[in-house]
Amino acid sequence: xxxxxxxxxxxxxxxxxxxxxxxxxxRYWIDTLEARDPLNDVRAVLRARLEDREDCKILFYGHGGSxxxxxxxxxx
Numbered sequence: 329x330x331x332x333x334x335x336x337x338x339x340x341x342x343x344x345x346x347x348x349x350x351x352x353x354x355r356y357w358i359d360t361l362e363a364r365d366p367l368n369d370v371r372a373v374l375r376a377r378l379e380d381r382e383d384c385k386i387l388f389y390g391h392g393g394s395x396x397x398x399x400x401x402x403x404x
Contacts, residue, residue, distance in 0.1 A: 347397030357402060371403060
């Protein structure tokens with residue numbers, strides 16, 4: 329194994345990959361609502377859809393680490 333490969337492994341091991349929870353969520357959360365389209369309030373739309381129907385299914389997709397789980401944790 330060369331030094332570059334070993335270094336990449338060390339970097340990956342140093343990172344805590346996974347959804348932010350509890351203290352981490354409060355520590356790293358940045359509310360980006362102001363930067364988003366004010367006419368497209370995703371949180372309000374999601375809440376309305378979930379309240380309208382019991383059997384509602386919503387798909388969240390995106391690159392790993394893009395904040396899907398974090399957004400859902402802040403929503404609830």
